[in-house]
Amino acid sequence: MDFLLSGFIKAIELLISGDSYTWSAVAATLKVSSISMLLSLGAGLPCGFILGYFNFRGKRALRTVLDTLLALPTVFIGLLVYAFISSKGPMGSFNLLFTLTGIAVGQTILAFPIVAAITASIIENIDPGLKLTLISLGAGKRNTILTCLWEVRYGILAAAVTAYGRVLTEVGISMMVGGNIKWHTRTMTTAIALETGKGMFSNGIALGLILILIAFTVNLSLSFLRKK
Amino acid sequence: MMTARNRIFEIRNLAHSYNGRPVLLVDDLAFERGSITGLTGPNGSGKSTLLKLLGFALKPSQGEILFNGRVQVPYSRAVRSKVTLLTQEPYLLKRTVFDNIAYGLKIRNRSADLASHIREALDLVGLDFKEFSQRRWHELSGGEAQRVALAARLVLKPEVLLLDEPTASVDVKSAKLIRNASLQAKNTWGTTLIIASHDWHWLSEISDRQLHIFKGQVVSAGMENIIPGPWAPSDLPGLVERSLGNGAAIKAVPPPTPGMTALINIDHIHFKTCDTHDDSVDENHLTGMVTRLILERKTGDILITLSIHDIQLTFKFPSNTISNLELFPGKTITLCFSARHIEWI
Numbered sequence: 001m002d003f004l005l006s007g008f009i010k011a012i013e014l015l016i017s018g019d020s021y022t023w024s025a026v027a028a029t030l031k032v033s034s035i036s037m038l039l040s041l042g043a044g045l046p047c048g049f050i051l052g053y054f055n056f057r058g059k060r061a062l063r064t065v066l067d068t069l070l071a072l073p074t075v076f077i078g079l080l081v082y083a084f085i086s087s088k089g090p091m092g093s094f095n096l097l098f099t100l101t102g103i104a105v106g107q108t109i110l111a112f113p114i115v116a117a118i119t120a121s122i123i124e125n126i127d128p129g130l131k132l133t134l135i136s137l138g139a140g141k142r143n144t145i146l147t148c149l150w151e152v153r154y155g156i157l158a159a160a161v162t163a164y165g166r167v168l169t170e171v172g173i174s175m176m177v178g179g180n181i182k183w184h185t186r187t188m189t190t191a192i193a194l195e196t197g198k199g200m201f202s203n204g205i206a207l208g209l210i211l212i213l214i215a216f217t218v219n220l221s222l223s224f225l226r227k228k
Numbered sequence: 229m230m231t232a233r234n235r236i237f238e239i240r241n242l243a244h245s246y247n248g249r250p251v252l253l254v255d256d257l258a259f260e261r262g263s264i265t266g267l268t269g270p271n272g273s274g275k276s277t278l279l280k281l282l283g284f285a286l287k288p289s290q291g292e293i294l295f296n297g298r299v300q301v302p303y304s305r306a307v308r309s310k311v312t313l314l315t316q317e318p319y320l321l322k323r324t325v326f327d328n329i330a331y332g333l334k335i336r337n338r339s340a341d342l343a344s345h346i347r348e349a350l351d352l353v354g355l356d357f358k359e360f361s362q363r364r365w366h367e368l369s370g371g372e373a374q375r376v377a378l379a380a381r382l383v384l385k386p387e388v389l390l391l392d393e394p395t396a397s398v399d400v401k402s403a404k405l406i407r408n409a410s411l412q413a414k415n416t417w418g419t420t421l422i423i424a425s426h427d428w429h430w431l432s433e434i435s436d437r438q439l440h441i442f443k444g445q446v447v448s449a450g451m452e453n454i455i456p457g458p459w460a461p462s463d464l465p466g467l468v469e470r471s472l473g474n475g476a477a478i479k480a481v482p483p484p485t486p487g488m489t490a491l492i493n494i495d496h497i498h499f500k501t502c503d504t505h506d507d508s509v510d511e512n513h514l515t516g517m518v519t520r521l522i523l524e525r526k527t528g529d530i531l532i533t534l535s536i537h538d539i540q541l542t543f544k545f546p547s548n549t550i551s552n553l554e555l556f557p558g559k560t561i562t563l564c565f566s567a568r569h570i571e572w573i
């Protein structure tokens with residue numbers, strides 16, 4: 001177990017000394033996960049709202065498709081995106097393969113169903129008393145919708161955090177679409193996979209610690225918001 | 229007399245179903261502006277449904293509801309700021325008491341003097357502004373939450389206030405505050421009140437009219453007694469009877485179709501005195517124990533409820549003639565009514 005302890009100590013040293021290799025992976029992860037979260041929230045929240053709030057034909061079927069997409073393995077998404085953006089693929093001309101943008105596209109596909117499905121079920125499970133109360137207080141259609149959304153803000157925030165957790169920790173898409181290129185598309189998770197393979201535990205542990213720290217910060221701010 | 233002008237609500241050929249199951253049928257019913265209407269009826273009879281429909285919070289499956297002489301539907305401007313419903317289980321928004329009460333004013337763009345309006349509304353329901361206005365929605369007891377919800381309606385100075393069992397789950401003190409506050413709304417702003425409640429005392433004391441809903445039908449504008457079945461053929465020709473144990477039974481003319489519910493209007497029930505000797509076969513003589521005496525303030529009549537086996541019957545008696553009868557709860561008396569006066573719905 002000695003190598004774990006010494007790895008841990010070395011990891012702290014790396015972080016404190018501002019090792020540029022470690023930090024470039026952190027930067028890549030933050031950049032790519034921010035883009036994919038923006039995209040998946042932008043598309044997922046409205047879709048989830050529509051699915052949860054309105055009744056229309058085919059709604060059940062759509063929900064089933066969405067719930068199935070929740071279980072998509074990241075390597076499969078990686079494969080799909082790879083096929084589309086590789087030079088032979090239909091979107092090859094965009095030159096997205098082995099770029100952070102390419103990874104972001106894959107991660108958006110990963111996060112979208114999570115955001116949409118959780119939002120839909122939150123909206124669907126809104127207490128019928130809420131809508132009744134809003135109408136009886138004189139709210140119009142627009143105000144009813146806006147206040148309903150505001151009432152479930154914590155649930156939606158939790159959906160975003162769940163999706164962020166998935167995006168932050170996935171390896172398959174980053175590895176396959178990004179190619180794990182040093183200084184460029186190497187994210188924290190692909191770096192950990194590589195370093196561990198090489199027996200360089202300290203680098204892996206350092207990155208792992210930061211991952212945990214990010215997750216912790218996100219959850220902490222969520223619980224702070226909740227209390228306020 | 230209710231003229232067309234002072235009708236605030238008019239219901240026409242209303243039928244409401246949930247998922248195809250009919251729960252409410254009201255052909256024709258009007259409510260007078262500034263009046264207090266009491267709504268009674270067993271669980272599941274349709275009281276809440278009627279109130280939601282009158283509050284334009286629910287669209288009727290069929291028929292129409294007129295407000296101030298015009299047909300209105302949910303969300304229409306003419307009703308939004310005027311009719312408000314306090315639901316059976318009050319829901320508070322996830323914000324402070326202050327913001328809950330302010331909500332209705334803000335969406336009406338009446339943000340001037342917000343604090344003083346809210347203080348006034350909290351006063352009405354007996355809650356201290358300083359102590360409660362900054363509390364969050366989950367920092368209240370059930371009775372306090374109910375009163376905050378009422379305050380959120382009162383602050384709107386509504387034309388119509390619909391109350392769905394406002395005192396059902398609160399203690400005596402809260403109930404009293406809620407009763408006073410709703411009455412005050414009527415007295416100060418002329419608010420029309422329609423109140424569903426199981427609190428008989430309260431309703432008979434304050435309401436101008438009581439409606440009873442039974443199985444989705446408004447059975448009377450006066451008061452009806454429901455006689456639950458089962459009804460069986462009687463030994464007497466042309467009659468059916470409801471057994472009351474130990475040989476006694478209520479006799480009735482048979483219903484047009486089996487399975488209907490029997491009603492007897494309270495005006496058709498009489499107190500049996502020694503000199504009444506109507507022994508025709510279709511006269512019912514029922515002996516039971518007095519369980520409740522209520523003064524109906526509007527008319528000065530006394531409502532007497534008699535418990536006979538598993539059935540409760542209520543009838544009226546003018547209060548000036550009651551004193552020499554020495555009535556008191558627990559006393560055994562006999563009442564009579566004709567089998568021909570039983571109606572079926």
Ligand SMILES: Nc1ncnc2c1ncn2[C@@H]1O[C@H](COP(=O)(O)OP(=O)(O)OP(=O)(O)O)[C@@H](O)[C@H]1O
Nearest residue numbers: 246247251269270271272273274275276277278316
């Ligand atoms: N949202 C709904 N969906 C389906 N059925 C409903 C719904 N709301 C009420 N019902 C049914 O409609 C009937 C009337 O219900 P309603 O709530 O109006 O009764 P109520 O007189 O208010 O009863 P209670 O005294 O228990 O409050 C009941 O049979 C009930 O089961």
Ligand SMILES: [Mg+2]
Nearest residue numbers: 275276316392
């Ligand atoms: Mg009810």
